[in-house]
Amino acid sequence: MNFNYTEEQLALQDTLRRFIAKDYGFEHRRALAKAEPGFSREAWAQYADFGLLALPFSEDQGGLAGTPIDTMLVMEMVGRGLLLEPYLQTVVVAGSLIRDYGTATQQAELIPAVAGGELMMCLAHYEPEGRYDLHHVGTTAVRNANGWKISGHKCVVIGAPSADKFIVSARTSDGTRDEHGISLFVVDRGAPGLTLRSYPTQDGGRAAEVHLDHVQVGTDDLVGELNKGYVMVERAIDFGIAGLCAEAVGVMSALIEVTLEYLKTRKQFGAPLAKFQALQHRMADMAIATEQSRSMAILAAVGAKTDDAETRNRDITAAKAYIGQQARLVGQQAIQLHGGMGVTDELNVSHYFKRLTMICATFGDTDHHLGRFSATLMAA
Amino acid sequence: MDLDYTPEEQQFRAEVRDFIHSHLPKEISAKVHGGKRLAKEDFVRWQKILHHKGWGAPSWPRQFGGPGWNAVQQHIFDEECSDAGAPMQLPFGLKMVAPVIMTFGNKGQQDYFLPRIMDATDWWCQGYSEPGSGSDLASLKTRAERQGDHYVVNGQKTWNTLGQHADWIFCLVRTSTEGRQQEGISFLLIDMKTPGITVRPIIMLDGEHEINEVWFEDVKVPVENLIGQENKGWTYAKFLLGHERTGIAGVGRSKRELKKLKEIAHRQTAGGHSLMSDQRFRDRVAQVELELMALEITNLRVISSEHEKKAPGPEASILKIKGSEIQQMLTELQMQALGHYGLPYLHESLDATWEPDPMIGDYYPDYAGPLTGHYFNYRKTTIYGGSNEIQKNIICQMILGL
Ligand SMILES: Cc1cc2nc3c(=O)[nH]c(=O)nc-3n(C[C@H](O)[C@H](O)[C@H](O)COP(=O)(O)OP(=O)(O)OC[C@H]3O[C@@H](n4cnc5c(N)ncnc54)[C@H](O)[C@@H]3O)c2cc1C
Numbered sequence: 001m002n003f004n005y006t007e008e009q010l011a012l013q014d015t016l017r018r019f020i021a022k023d024y025g026f027e028h029r030r031a032l033a034k035a036e037p038g039f040s041r042e043a044w045a046q047y048a049d050f051g052l053l054a055l056p057f058s059e060d061q062g063g064l065a066g067t068p069i070d071t072m073l074v075m076e077m078v079g080r081g082l083l084l085e086p087y088l089q090t091v092v093v094a095g096s097l098i099r100d101y102g103t104a105t106q107q108a109e110l111i112p113a114v115a116g117g118e119l120m121m122c123l124a125h126y127e128p129e130g131r132y133d134l135h136h137v138g139t140t141a142v143r144n145a146n147g148w149k150i151s152g153h154k155c156v157v158i159g160a161p162s163a164d165k166f167i168v169s170a171r172t173s174d175g176t177r178d179e180h181g182i183s184l185f186v187v188d189r190g191a192p193g194l195t196l197r198s199y200p201t202q203d204g205g206r207a208a209e210v211h212l213d214h215v216q217v218g219t220d221d222l223v224g225e226l227n228k229g230y231v232m233v234e235r236a237i238d239f240g241i242a243g244l245c246a247e248a249v250g251v252m253s254a255l256i257e258v259t260l261e262y263l264k265t266r267k268q269f270g271a272p273l274a275k276f277q278a279l280q281h282r283m284a285d286m287a288i289a290t291e292q293s294r295s296m297a298i299l300a301a302v303g304a305k306t307d308d309a310e311t312r313n314r315d316i317t318a319a320k321a322y323i324g325q326q327a328r329l330v331g332q333q334a335i336q337l338h339g340g341m342g343v344t345d346e347l348n349v350s351h352y353f354k355r356l357t358m359i360c361a362t363f364g365d366t367d368h369h370l371g372r373f374s375a376t377l378m379a380a
Numbered sequence: 381m382d383l384d385y386t387p388e389e390q391q392f393r394a395e396v397r398d399f400i401h402s403h404l405p406k407e408i409s410a411k412v413h414g415g416k417r418l419a420k421e422d423f424v425r426w427q428k429i430l431h432h433k434g435w436g437a438p439s440w441p442r443q444f445g446g447p448g449w450n451a452v453q454q455h456i457f458d459e460e461c462s463d464a465g466a467p468m469q470l471p472f473g474l475k476m477v478a479p480v481i482m483t484f485g486n487k488g489q490q491d492y493f494l495p496r497i498m499d500a501t502d503w504w505c506q507g508y509s510e511p512g513s514g515s516d517l518a519s520l521k522t523r524a525e526r527q528g529d530h531y532v533v534n535g536q537k538t539w540n541t542l543g544q545h546a547d548w549i550f551c552l553v554r555t556s557t558e559g560r561q562q563e564g565i566s567f568l569l570i571d572m573k574t575p576g577i578t579v580r581p582i583i584m585l586d587g588e589h590e591i592n593e594v595w596f597e598d599v600k601v602p603v604e605n606l607i608g609q610e611n612k613g614w615t616y617a618k619f620l621l622g623h624e625r626t627g628i629a630g631v632g633r634s635k636r637e638l639k640k641l642k643e644i645a646h647r648q649t650a651g652g653h654s655l656m657s658d659q660r661f662r663d664r665v666a667q668v669e670l671e672l673m674a675l676e677i678t679n680l681r682v683i684s685s686e687h688e689k690k691a692p693g694p695e696a697s698i699l700k701i702k703g704s705e706i707q708q709m710l711t712e713l714q715m716q717a718l719g720h721y722g723l724p725y726l727h728e729s730l731d732a733t734w735e736p737d738p739m740i741g742d743y744y745p746d747y748a749g750p751l752t753g754h755y756f757n758y759r760k761t762t763i764y765g766g767s768n769e770i771q772k773n774i775i776c777q778m779i780l781g782l
Contacts, residue, residue: 156720
């Protein structure tokens with residue numbers, strides 16, 4: 001057992017910390033979130049320079065062979081800086097799908113483009129009726145001479161408005177709620193029949209409804225094995241969840257810092273708020289929640305590497321459920337301790353809170369994962 | 381002990397319900413049920429309708445034109461109005477400044493202001509908090525200097541709810557810096573059209589404009605607009621804080637929102653069934669309902685004891701704490717019920733006239749638009765009106781004797 005980070009890992013985090021301080025201040029971020037495309041292309045190019053976009057890919061794929069712990073450290077900074085670029089969607093989720101399951105041609109074509117910052121991708125999977133169930137896929141892919149024709153509707157696809165390519169899940173066999181019979185396809189943004197209805201999300205991000213109406217894809221657009229898409233999606237989303245957990249920890253530590261600072265400076269009744277024991281204890285609870293969450297985020301990052309799906313799911317789902325609960329506490333209390341200032345758009349605290357809230361609702365909310373975890377107890 | 385409504389009370393409820401049913405404009409109740417943004421005109425229109433019926437000021441005694449209802453009747457009225465989707469009767473005029481004017485104002489002030497509050501001629505807002513004085517209100521600094529037959533007011537108020545629509549503001553101002561802080565405060569009524577007043581919007585975390593900064597620069601206020609005596613304003617303000625009881629728990633509105641939450645949970649799907657059949661979620665709904673059941677009775681107990689003319693007590697703090705927590709839980713669960721559709725920020729969906737394009741409207745539930753924003757916005761309920769921490773301090777001191 002070893003809980004130390006390597007020199008390289010610390011240096012990576014340091015680079016990002018300095019980047020955020022210098023080039024991603026809160027007011028700049030606010031302006032980015034307000035205008036299209038909702039993030040910074042310059043920042044994206046910087047991430048490519050830093051090697052972030054090549055991080056999780058193997059060396060022979062042109063990557064840096066980073067570990068999930070590296071990704072965790074990056075995602076923590078994404079949280080601290082409230083970075084808006086679709087890193088999680090492109091690199092962590094869609095990237096890992098191509099890395100782990102893509103054909104040689106897909107890997108050769110897509111991974112260098114992602115690593116170089118020229119290509120953005122995202123997974124279009126969830127559907128309106130399915131809530132958070134990964135096996136619910138009603139979108140269909142019907143075989144024809146040239147490949148498949150895909151029809152269906154994907155909801156709240158985060159990162160879709162800027163994606164150049166989608167990885168779309170569709171049913172090639174069995175019924176809407178079966179694990180077997182789901183297949184994954186690479187679909188071009190410009191493919192005839194694919195339409196987007198884009199909108200901002202509550203945390204300043206961008207998402208879209210993705211509608212597919214007889215979208216033709218070729219035989220070589222299939223990712224991995226036919227009908228075996230469920231495991232692939234599950235694994236990619238596990239990576240995504242591990243990333244979100246780390247991001248949440250980044251947001252929570254930032255909230256602790258800003259709230260502590262606020263309590264030390266804001267005076268009422270002739271004393272800094274920090275002198276009131278009721279508030280001190282609240283801060284202590286928030287600090288405990290954040291440390292416990294950090295532990296769970298580490299568990300999730302390490303767990304994400306595991307090939308054994310059962311162990312992996314259990315760790316990941318535990319982390320998402322637990323961090324969801326703690327993030328709720330830290331977010332709500334950070335607002336509360338700021339008083340009226342906490343509910344303004346002006347301070348960053350409400351923006352951190354909104355991001356935390358959205359993290360909780362992404363890739364399965366707290367209750368979904370608590371249920372999934374508690375179901376594993378039945379098996380034991 | 382009897383928890384049943386008497387036949388007269390049931391009769392009263394039926395009468396109230398009938399009236400609301402036939403007089404509450406459908407376009408207004410649709411907004412309330414849909415969580416849409418209400419315009420000033422919506423509040424004013426409903427207030428005028430109630431006034432016309434003689435119900436404009438449910439909590440006022442007869443001598444000032446109120447219906448003279450007891451606490452239980454007021455509770456029934458609130459419940460029926462909320463359930464039907466009537467806009468809330470804003471408290472600033474009716475429940476905040478009016479009781480102060482009735483109790484400490486002079487005849488001239490009563491004759492002029494009270495009827496105008498009741499018929500919605502004047503829109504009132506509250507000017508207590510300042511940037512440096514929130515929980516510690518008594519430290520307020522906005523100055524009023526007596527110069528002949530008027531005061532000259534300088535300073536800044538903040539967090540002022542809906543002051544952008546207001547005709548009048550009631551303010552706590554400092555008229556003396558001698559002695560205890562509390563002893564140098566006066567209660568002034570100020571016409572918002574007076575030169576030197578500037579209202580600046582504060583945008584809240586949900587993107588909405590419902591609060592403001594109000595700046596005063598050499599604002600001349602006639603001395604007739606002083607309530608009671610100079611330097612006694614703190615006493616009047618404390619009277620006011622203890623007085624506003626019936627509405628504080630928000631039981632009627634929470635009942636309506638609970639009903640809505642259940643409807644949403646039935647319409648959302650999870651695991652191939654309705655979300656309501658998901659036991660984990662249903663238990664959360666059940667838990668809020670338990671809290672609300674307890675609060676309803678606590679509320680009735682507190683307001684009935686007030687009716688028996690016991691002094692307003694610190695029990696109001698219990699109502700404030702529980703009422704606000706329940707409102708927050710309800711908004712949180714409504715958002716949570718949406719799943720993925722809690723994420724989109726479709727600010728335009730707050731407009732009653734919003735028609736979603738089919739790309740989104742075919743999938744995005746028609747009730748979804750405002751819910752996440754409400755959850756964010758409702759963080760305010762544990763902060764305003766005396767934060768919940770301050771309410772707990774009051775309970776410790778006044779009820780527990782700590
Ligand atoms: C949406 C909204 C609408 C409002 N509308 C109005 C209005 O119309 N008119 C008006 O005058 N005011 C209004 N207010 C102001 C409101 O009353 C104040 O926000 C409130 O009194 C808290 O003051 P503050 O914001 O300065 O927070 P602070 O007093 O700075 O408090 C910050 C935090 O410290 C805690 N705290 C402070 N003192 C103590 C203590 N002694 N012990 C333990 N904890 C403590 C508080 O509970 C809070 O959590 C509104 C506020 C909001 C958010």
